[in-house]
Amino acid sequence: MAKTENQSTVSVFLVVGLCDSDEPQFVLFLIFLAIYLITILGNIVILSVISSDQRLHTPMYFFLANLSIIDIIFSSVTVPKLLFILLTAQKATSFSDCITQLSFFQFFVVAECYLLAVMAYDRYVAICFPLNYTLIMSREVRFRMVLACWGCGLMNSVIQGVSIARLAFCGPNKVDHFFCDVTPLFKLSCSDTRLGEAIFLLVVVFAGMGPLTFILVTYGRIIAAVTKISTSKGRSKTFSTCASHFTVVALYYGSGIFSYIWPSSTYTMDKDVKVVAVLYTIMTPMLNPIIYSLRNREVKRALKKLLGSKEMQ
Template identity: 50%
Template sequence: MLTGNQSHLTEFLLLGLTTDPKQQMWLFAIFLAMYLINVVGNSVIIAAIRGDVCLHTPMYFFLSNLSLADICFTTVIVPAMLVNMITQRKTITFGQCLTQMYFFVAFGTTDSFLLAAMAIDRYVAICNPLHYTTTMSPRRCLLLVVVSWVVSHLHSLTHTVLMARLSFCGSNIIHHFFCDVQPLLTLSCSDTSVNELVTFTEGSFVLMSSLIFIIVSYVYIARAVLRVPSGGGRYKVFSTCGSHLTVVALFYGTIISVYIRPSSTYSVTKDRVVTVIYTVATPMLNPFIYSLRNKDMKQALRKLTGRVRIT
């Protein structure tokens, strides 16, 4: 749909993952189940942490914020996609598209910063245990979380404003299941060089800076672990950090393959599959990853289950 001067699109058509009605029925059931598992699982993690005094520590404070960000991250995308599958109305207005893109980028970036904060927390706990209480004080932990949320929204606002200034006057078909930066750039009929430069430089810096913090933290952690004489001590440290490293590998492994590259190499089929992993699958798996190998979380979940049964 075009405006009066036929120069700017006012709505887009989201093709989704498939146009086959039979496949859409199966995908609807699968994505609805994954979304519900994500919301329920992460909500349980938040409730368990808030309800157990033993988990009122920096690591679990960051984990509860990560669970909240994961819920928001997926909620930006999946409900709208499910509605589109049911109603077969795949159109989205330009304003709604930018709004979805804004919150998607904001919550996704928040995830990366919180993962970095959790890595820093593990580094201090393992490498400088005597200074842990003072270094990771409640005030500093709160500051880290606030900075993560604020900087993420400023980062997203930058990309949204740059996207809003572009003209879209050709095809309005987005070969994706939500409004993302790269698919929108490929549809623009104006010069996108500034957007691509900012996406590749500023976007890479924001994403890679948190990854660098994680890598450096775990290099020092690995060095400290190798100095531990007992095998049991090493296993305890690795089991504590293993869950976090698994989430980091899933999140960054997929997201870097999509965003840290020129938009000219964007592949519709490949990137849609990879995007499903970090937007839907990873947030759904996080509660299981963090709870299955964590004795403290298992105990907190048992307490929460007991309180629910009593009530």
């Protein structure tokens, strides 16, 4: 049936959640509650460690602190609503709340894409231009980089929010996802979505694949520089400074590509797609502080120092 430009009649959406059940899911509620608490605690610990240890007041950890802030808010956009659905089986959400959630989600998903690219550039400068590292990555430069990341996220949030808000929704009103996102809402609209879909495709290309391409090119140059190091110990030590970031990028983009770089004509929110969405929206923010703390000697040393000082008090 062709979509027509009708006045929007849907004022409430039903967000399906992880499974289309009308009963509370207590086991899943406890699992995702634990994940959310670990996410918040882990990222707060990272922020505390970085702020308390003077040796971590460097560009690399400045960007890591911003990543932790984004991950705290990013997970808070989707998880509390999911927990409410799992606990109460009440899936109704107002049109305005749905658009608000979508806008915040689009804000932080893009901000994180660009921040990961900035972190890759930071590692490139540190490895390839070590003598000029502090000059290139000055305080002013890194603040501007972070502001640009947040600015790109804000711009995308406004664009996507307006793009969806202008559409008409005449029914059905069931959002087959565990949060309000762009593609499921396109499927529900009874108006012409071609402009919105074109805008969304441009966002995916420039705000998703653009930073990923930059990261891959940057790591290609890093690898080329590291292979020129004469000793295996030197190569291993240099690579270790990138291992955590590369692992985070692989997790974030690996799952994100499956969810967004997916032909809209074949798009269905089956269980596999929802599981992948869980990976980059819920699991990755939890794993990021774990990855950085387990694979980073400086963070582990600062964490031990912080815990030791608290025990002394």
